[in-house]
Amino acid sequence: MSWFVLVVAGLLEVGWAAMLPQTEGLTRLGPTAGFVALLAASMFGLAKATETIPLGTAYAVWVGIGAAGTTLVGIVVHDDPAGAAQLGFLALLVVSIVGLKVASSA
DSSP: OHHHHHHHHHHHHHHHHHHGGGGTTTTSHHHHHHHHHHHHHHHHHHHHHTTTSOHHHHHHHHHHHHHHHHHHHHHHHHOOOOOHHHHHHHHHHHHHHHHHHHHOOO
């Protein structure tokens, strides 16, 4: 169950990071409230997951999901560059996240 919570927390991180540009520097109330709510929920999920998953593993997986997901949102939604090297390193990140899960004893 902790791994499920951690993955959801990582996806919530993608949500708050993707919402950040709409806040326009935290000056727009609605998007800023959504950003803060997603951020708080993501942190809460990470905190709950670390009750049974080692902190270093949980944090690395959480950040990895957030980084990979936010990169994909940037590519798909914001036309961020997506060269072969960037996609290759993104694939390495995903492999690393999976590897941490497989190697974890929690």
